[in-house]
Amino acid sequence: MSTKAITLNSKKSVGALVKDWMSLVGIAILIVVFSIISYVKFGAQYFLTWSNWKNILLQSSTVAIVALGQSIMLLTGNFDLSLGRMVCLTSCVGAILMKNVGMSTGLAILIMFAIGLAVGAVNGFMVSYVGVPAMIATLGTQYICYGLAKLLTQAVPIANMPDSIEFLGRGYIFGGVFPVCVLLMIIFAFAAESVFRNLSILGVFLERKTGALKEKIREKRGI
DSSP states (O other): HHHHHHHHHHHHHHHHHHHHHHHHHHHHHHHHHHHHHHHHHHHHHHHHHHHHHHHHHHHHHHHHHHHHHHHHHHHTTOOOOOHHHHHHHHHHHHHHHHIOOOHHHHHHHHHHHHHHHHHHHHHHHIIIIOOHHHHOOOOOOOOHHHHHHHHHHOOOOOOOOOOOHHHHHOOOOOTTTHHHHHHHHHHHHHHHHHHTTSHHHHHHHHHHHHHHHHHHHHHTTTT
């Protein structure tokens, strides 16, 4: 193999590596920037503490899990506006089943997943078969989920949930140090990564879909 070919292959490998890890590099840069700002303004005893990082992870874990699903939608060239309200609806249904009906936590969680799948199936049917734009279809289901959640709860918060479900949201492991919900976020992130790495049929579909979208973008830009 010639020197030129080796150089081109090394450039491609470096480019692929940068592409794969660009998001983590961006996060690292943000951490460094905010650490410097915090150190200058408040001192390292506040920002660079596990207590502060634990609060950041706790506050972002739920949004991160929802964002994983949204990222799959974005890869297909669509957008789902109903995700937030869907989480609201499934949470309200689960709370009612566990608190008022007395259903077991595991069964209630399965029903919550089923409701989320049903809402997603309705969105997919409207977009793929009816031809409604994704933003319009998901905007409609967003308001439907919001209305159903408000109707079911009568706009009254549901408190004092069973200990089993509170453990998933507020519990800690490893001697009360690491939040359970952050661990769930990491598990879902690795599951999504397996999809993105073509370890499933859905991953292959997404790869083909994004390739087709890139070709359309190139055609429109005249590349």
